[in-house]
Amino acid sequence: MKLHRWNWKKSGALLLTGVLMTGVWTGASPQAEAASSSASAAASSARDAAAQGFVTADQFYLSMKEAAAEAGSALTMDAPQGAKMLRSNAAVLFRQWLNLKDAAETFDDVADDAPYAPAVGAVVKAGLMEGYSDTLFMPGQTLLAGDLAVLHDRVVSYLKPFVLEEATITDMQLAMDQGKLTSKQLVQMYLDRIAKYDDQGVSLQAVLTLNPDALSIAGALDQERATQGPRGPLHGIPILVKDNFDTADMPTTAGCLCLKDSIPDKDAYQIAKLKEAGAIILGKTNLHEFAFGITTSSSLGGQTKNPYAPGHYPGGSSGGTGAAIAANFAAAGLGTDTGGSIRIPSSFNSLVGIRPTIGLSSRDGIIPLALTQDVGGPMARTVEDAAILLDATAGYDPDDIATAYSLGHLPASYTDFLDADGLKGARIGVAVELLQSGNDQEKSVSDVVYHAVDELKALGAVAIPVTIPNLAEINKYPSLSGYEFKFQLNEYLQELGNDAPYHSLAEIIASEEYDKAQEQSMKAREARETLETAEYKDILLNRTKLTRDALLKVMADYDLDAIVYPTTTQPAAVIGENQVSGANNRLSPFSGFPAITVPAGFTTDGLPVGIEFLGKAFDEGTLIKLAYSYEQGTHHRQAPKSTP
Structure with a gap:
């Protein structure tokens, strides 16, 4: 057989x-x-x-x-x-x-x-x-x-009986193949954990909506497995997705009260691909409203908590997915990343997060923040699980022309890059300017990352200190979310047709059904009248070229496989205090190049820290190889104690 x-x-x-x-x-x-x-x-x-x-x-x-x-x-x-x-x-x-x-x-x-x-x-x-x-x-x-x-x-x-906590997708498939587990039982196990830890107990407030049909979908997939065999590694596997991915069977809200009853006519491309692969969309997770910030608070879902320290932020804007996957509420999840919104919550929740190359995975059906920088991607407890999700969601979509660039760049499977010895002989540039610290908290992050560099070397990598040309000039540029959001949100609302509860950002502001903490940001975006400005075009053209040229030069000069640095300069802050992540996460969205964050350990306060590998366009396979080798050589991830 x-x-x-x-x-x-x-x-x-x-x-x-x-x-x-x-x-x-x-x-x-x-x-x-x-x-x-x-x-x-x-x-x-x-x-x-x-x-x-x-x-x-x-x-x-x-x-x-x-x-x-x-x-x-x-x-x-x-x-x-x-x-x-x-x-x-x-x-x-x-x-x-x-x-x-x-x-x-x-x-x-x-x-x-x-x-x-x-x-x-x-x-x-x-x-x-x-x-x-x-x-x-x-x-x-x-x-x-x-x-x-x-x-x-x-x-x-x-x-041995199947154990849900920290189980990988491969563990789940094996248990189902062995008859220990059904998809329906698996869904129920996750629903029970969500009821125990999200709605009650520590009350993480990570999940906004549960799929009312999840159990019946699981039952149908169990029957299909019995009669036809599994479709692939995601057959019958429950997945949680950030609530800015369109789902035709559940509301898609961006965390805003203004969209609480908005159900799109069709699934986002990545959601449709997951369903084709046999995955079960278990529910939708909280996010920083409209993906504006990095603390994950919304008018619809409230403040999501970090399962490693419930008094701290979970990161954002995909903090609901981050907290939920860390707490074992689903096998894996999807987030979106405009400036750092996959990688920051992944770092804060001891997860693996992949920000793909712009053009690898479709953005169609994702409520936009700034399409020049927006991507959707996997968040998981292991590199292998993240690679499995990337396999299912990457590829050409006629409704997102940027994905035409992916043609010819997709491997047979990203799981083919899972090599425990992948760091042997690898040349890793250590971005020393991004490791520098300025206060005690930052030093705790820096200590973890300096130790991670030592681990990379112990696992066979050549670690080369590098400086990124024009870094200060690159970091002076702003994110484009303050420019593009109004125009692209209005287009999204218009595509919803007559079912749209509101048809423009102006109408949403007038409704007052949104997080008032974001009022000034909303009004500033609404006040922008056009994108036909020299300022916007300078950012669009020169920022991208400056960042790409700088990264490609340093990688060519030192023959690098990737550049590594702390995913964030500070760990998760106490809720109510100012959350700082630093500028490290800008390099990937400003260039369009891929990045992956992987757990690197914990601060002295027990807060997770991640390291980020950045590579060339469409070189996700190399990043997965390096991250997997580091993960397998260190095993830094630990389940949070607040959700045993």
């Missing part, structure tokens, strides 16, 4: 190939002899590992007994017979003991009428055993000591 590449090949704990599952060739089966050339190569690999020693039937039985006890289960397997433990015998015993469902297999060396053929298919589908290759299982091969250790760990994992 060939396995879905997305399901097994990316999980080191599940990979059992000729590299790991080496053994001694003790006599090929007739079927294996028929596949002579491939079998010969695999047999040669097996002979090289002879020193590992054969596994006897007694050793196999004892190891499985210990595995069952470790998992809190009982061993009901029949005691195996014979001196040596063959792979085919192990498959048959696993099938009987664990009550595995028979499954088809397509190995060249397993005859369809072989008595062990259904068991081979069953153990492969369950993730307990794998072939030496896609075509060879080698049923007559003897297990070796190293093989037994792998099988022991897999059986423990298989027997």
Whole structure:
């Protein structure tokens, strides 16, 4: 049985190939002899590992007994017979003991009428055993000591109950494949956590709206899985999205009371792509109203709290998604980023956040703040989960012409870049000007990031101190959100048609149904009469060129794979105090280049800190490789204690 590449090949704990599952060739089966050339190569690999020693039937039985006890289960397997433990015998015993469902297999060396053929298919589908290759299982091969250790760990994992907290998308898919979990059960688990920690208890106020059809959608996807198999890694997986992504089955509000009943006619492009992939849009998350700020407060949702320190901000503007995913309210989420709104809350909530290259992922159906800088992207607890979401949401959309630039730049899968050794030999520019600190809080962030640089070097990277040309001049430029918002919001409201509760920013201001703390910002944007000004055109053209040229020059001069710096200069501030993030997050939106933030540790006060990798246009794969290697080499993320 060939396995879905997305399901097994990316999980080191599940990979059992000729590299790991080496053994001694003790006599090929007739079927294996028929596949002579491939079998010969695999047999040669097996002979090289002879020193590992054969596994006897007694050793196999004892190891499985210990595995069952470790998992809190009982061993009901029949005691195996014979001196040596063959792979085919192990498959048959696993099938009987664990009550595995028979499954088809397509190995060249397993005859369809072989008595062990259904068991081979069953153990492969369950993730307990794998072939030496896609075509060879080698049923007559003897297990070796190293093989037994792998099988022991897999059986423990298989027997243990599914644990929701900190589960990855791969964990969820495996649990569903093993029959431990259904998508409907998974949705209910998340709904229970939201009720316990968002509505009550610590009351994070991260979720604005729950999908009333989530359970029925999950049930339909469970049925589809049973009859047709999963569509891919997101099949039946609950996702939370920032409430500025259009959803045709739930209100899309931007956090504003003025849009509390606004339901668009169609889904945003990225939402539609997630649904096509089998994801369940579990609900919509709070945001800083209209994405104006970095503290996540809105007239509709109130003040979202940081699960690591509920008296502190969660960052913004995608702070609802950040707090919710950190608190394990969904598998992963989507945010938007105009100036730092994916990366800031990801940093403050010990998450991975990807701001894609402008043009990689569609903005169609996202309530705009400044389309020159706007992007939507993944926020997740792991780099792998973020890569899975990026796979589903990136690509050309005829309704967003900028995505035409993505053609020819999309890999088969961003998960192909998940390399634990990805930092070995990588050349990382350390933007020293962005590490400097000016007060005690900033020093705590700087200390974490300086230590992170040491970790990068320990993991094999070459860390090169660099200065970015014209940085001071770049940072003098403002964000375009103060210029473009009025005109682009008015266009969005007009596209809603007759169903739009209001048709312009002016009407919204007149309604007084918005966060009064933003009144001056709203009125200043409304007062802007045109974009046909020299000031705007200078920002649009010269700021972009100046930033891109500076970044490309330093990367070329030092032959860099990426530039690294603190995602923010300060950690999450106390609610009610001034939140400062610094100017570091400007480089990505001002250039249009991609950036990824990944957890780097915690301050002495227990507040999360992130480091940001920035790369060249459409080089998300390299950033994912570097971030994954750092993540796997450090494992800095910890679940928040306020939502156990």
